[in-house]
Amino acid sequence: MLITCPSGLSFEARKWKLGDRKVLLDKTNSTPIQRRALELVSGHVVSAGPYKFGKGEKVNWVEVASPDFMTALVQIRAMTKQIYEYDVWCNRCNQRIELSQDLAQIPVKPMSQTCIDHIATNAPIILKVGNAEVHWRVIRGSDLPRMENIDNQAEMAEVASCLHIAKIVTSEREYTDMLGIRSFYADADWEFQRVLTDASDLHEGGVTLEIDVRCKTDFCGAVQTQLIQLGIAFFDPSMEPRRSSASR
Numbered sequence: 001m002l003i004t005c006p007s008g009l010s011f012e013a014r015k016w017k018l019g020d021r022k023v024l025l026d027k028t029n030s031t032p033i034q035r036r037a038l039e040l041v042s043g044h045v046v047s048a049g050p051y052k053f054g055k056g057e058k059v060n061w062v063e064v065a066s067p068d069f070m071t072a073l074v075q076i077r078a079m080t081k082q083i084y085e086y087d088v089w090c091n092r093c094n095q096r097i098e099l100s101q102d103l104a105q106i107p108v109k110p111m112s113q114t115c116i117d118h119i120a121t122n123a124p125i126i127l128k129v130g131n132a133e134v135h136w137r138v139i140r141g142s143d144l145p146r147m148e149n150i151d152n153q154a155e156m157a158e159v160a161s162c163l164h165i166a167k168i169v170t171s172e173r174e175y176t177d178m179l180g181i182r183s184f185y186a187d188a189d190w191e192f193q194r195v196l197t198d199a200s201d202l203h204e205g206g207v208t209l210e211i212d213v214r215c216k217t218d219f220c221g222a223v224q225t226q227l228i229q230l231g232i233a234f235f236d237p238s239m240e241p242r243r244s245s246a247s248r
Contacts, residue, residue, distance in 0.1 A: 001013055001014070001015075001079050002046060003042075003072050003075050003076065005049065005064075005067070005068035005071050005072055005206075006067050006068060006071055006108060006109065006110055006111035006204075006205040006206050007049040007050050007051075007065060007067070007068050007111050007115075007116050007119060008047060008049030008050065008116065009045075009047065009048060009049035009050075009051060009053075009059070009064070009068050010045075010046045010047045010049070011042050011043060011044065011045050011046055011059050011072075012042075012043035012044055012046065013041050013042050013043055013072070013075075013076050013079070014041045014043065015041070015076070015079055015080040016037070016040070016041055016076065016077075016080045016235065020037075020040050020041070021235075021236055023036055023040060024036055024037055024040070024235045024236065025232070025235075025236065030145075032144040032145055032148055033232075033235060034069065034073060034144060034230070035061050035062075035141055035144060037073065037076075037235055038059070038061050038069070038072055038073065038076070039061060041076055042058065042059050042061075042072070043058070044056045044057065044058065045057050045058070045059055049068075049116070049119075050116045050117070050119040050120035051063060051064065051119065051120075061141040062140070062141045062142045063140060063141065063142070064140060064141050065115075065119050065138040065139070065140055065204075066138060066139040066140065066141075066143075066204070066206070067111060067115075067138070067204040067205050067206030067207075068206070069140075069141055070206055070207055070209070070230075071108055071206045071207045073230065073234075074103055074106055074207045074209075077103055077234060077235075078103035078104045078106075081237055082102060082103055082104050083100055083101070083102055083103070084100075084101045084103050084228070084233075084234065084240070085098070085099065085100050085101075085240045085241055086099055086101070086228075086229050086231075086233055086234075086240065086241065087099065087241050088213060088226050088229070090215040090217065090220060090222055090224070091222065091224050092215065092220055092222040092224075093215060093217055093219070093220040093222070095215060095217045095220065097213055097215055097216065098241065099213065099226075101211075101228055106207050106208060106209075106228075107207070107208050108205070108206065108207055108208075109204075109205040109206060109207075109208065110205045111203065111204060111205035111206070112202060112203040112204075112205070114203055115138065115203035115204060115205070118137070118138065118203075119138060124136055124137055124166050124167070125137070125199065125203065127195055127196075127199055129188075129191065129192050129195045130191070130192075131170060131171060132168055132169065132170050132184075132192075133168070133169040133170075134165055134167075134168055134195070134196075135165065135166040135167040135168070135169070136164055136165065136166070136196070136199050137164060137165070137166045138164070138203075138204065139160070139163050139164060143163050146159065146163065146178075147159055147160065147163070158182065158185060158186075159182075161185060161193065161196050162178060162181045162182050162185050163178075164196055164199070164200065165181050165185075165196075168180075168181060168184050209227050209228045209230075210225055210226070210227055210228075211225070211226055211227075211228060212224070212225055212226075213225075213226045
């Protein structure tokens with residue numbers, strides 16, 4: 001099957017097979033599971049888009065931008081098993097909410113030409129935030145290990161935001177290392193986060209993993225925004241919750 005990503009990268013891919021779980025679930029393998037999942041099934045490049053892959057070569061997922069990365073994961077999972085079932089818990093009443101997601105129906109937003117050019121040249125996209133100049137970048141496959149094993153949602157949001165920053169320039173100094181960037185981020189006001197989020201929304205494109213979920217408990221009915229979970233069950237159907245036909 002041909003997989004086409006928002007940047008214009010396209011490649012041949014096969015479905016995941018049950019035998020792939022030996023590699024996907026190998027806890028001794030330090031490669032992030034998302035990258036392992038793509039390396040197992042991705043075939044030859046049909047169109048490299050903004051990347052420097054030769055036609056007929058294999059995709060180097062270390063170099064691929066996260067919007068392409070995540071779009072490829074969802075498309076291959078939909079090709080392998082279209083319906084993804086998982087559970088979340090209501091933020092108000094803490095009751096379980098059973099979700100069944102048709103992955104083929106997830107919309108894919110186009111990537112901006114500015115972002116495509118950024119991937120091709122590696123030249124940052126410059127953002128102005130107050131008196132600071134922020135050199136914005138896409139997150140790539142090489143950044144995934146820095147986001148592994150983070151369970152705290154607030155820390156994950158901070159790390160993801162800071163990985164989008166290559167450099168911050170102020171009148172006093174430049175911040176180029178992750179420790180300095182995270183220190184600047186922690187002291188910034190809320191407008192700083194809004195600018196980073198707006199840049200991602202404007203430029204990146206890709207699959208939309210945020211959905212609104214309503215609690216079905218009679219006394220609750222709360223609505224919450226939820227990320228579609230790409231955990232172990234996403235790559236192993238035996239770990240998906242078992243549903244009775246009445247609950248579907």
